[in-house]
Amino acid sequence: MGAVRGTMRGMQRNRRALSEIVGTLFLVLIVVAAATAFAAFVASYQSQVQAQEAVTHARSLESLKVLDVTPVIDSNNTTHNDWATLNFTVTSLDTNPTIITYLSLNKNPIRNYTAIVLNLTTGHVQTVSVEALGDLTIAPREQFNIILSAIPNATASSFYNPAALPTTSYLQLDIYTAYSNDFTAVFVPPTAIAIVNYLTSESGTTIINTPILDGSNSLQPGNSTLESWNWSITNLTNSSHPTWNIYGEQAELLNLSAPDHYLILLTVTDSDGLMGSNYPGIVFTYTG
16 A cells, blocks of 8 residues: 555656646746747837838938929910919939829819929930829939919819919919928019109200109019019000100100000019019109
């Protein structure tokens, strides 16, 4: 009996030892699994951080610059006071490709447009029609033109909400990219300021007061310059038409009748083609 009990006690000790070994192995497995999972988490997190840093770096390098705008007046409009097309010249200063995803003009979303892309290295020119929700990919250091139709017609317009675009309106172009950058350029039209001075001269015993229209005080904000001054003179008293000599921003009025009233309207145009007018004009009375 003593031998049997001894044998049973030995078996119990062996089972406890085996249980302890198995438990230890399970603990080791749990620790290893946890360490592996943590390492995988750390690696994934580091990968996400690196990817985000790469995107942030690429986003900071992205650079588009709107160089100028060339507008064309709508010749079908009898008043000729609206734009028909707008041609923006843009260049990419990035060393990586740029993806343009969205455009707006004066906060009005653009539906479609034509892009003429010039590779500054090869000289190759490509014309691309970008439709609604379409993207435009610009290679590194390419120059391109964005051509918009401003005709207020649902089928002809480049805008989702077609509307007439006056020649005296400011132009704000926003270019959005796949990296969520917004490159904005604002072109401000000039301000026309017209005044009337008199040049006094003598002819024998007669004193002649010649009206001189002066638009030299007209203003041009930004980097553009004033290039032309267009004068319109209307006799409000009768149907006679005065004549004038134009000297750039000044005009000398001739053949006036006293005491007639005259409406003076000045339109100035800057180097971007934008216009400013002193509409509805100024009225002066010629007293002779």
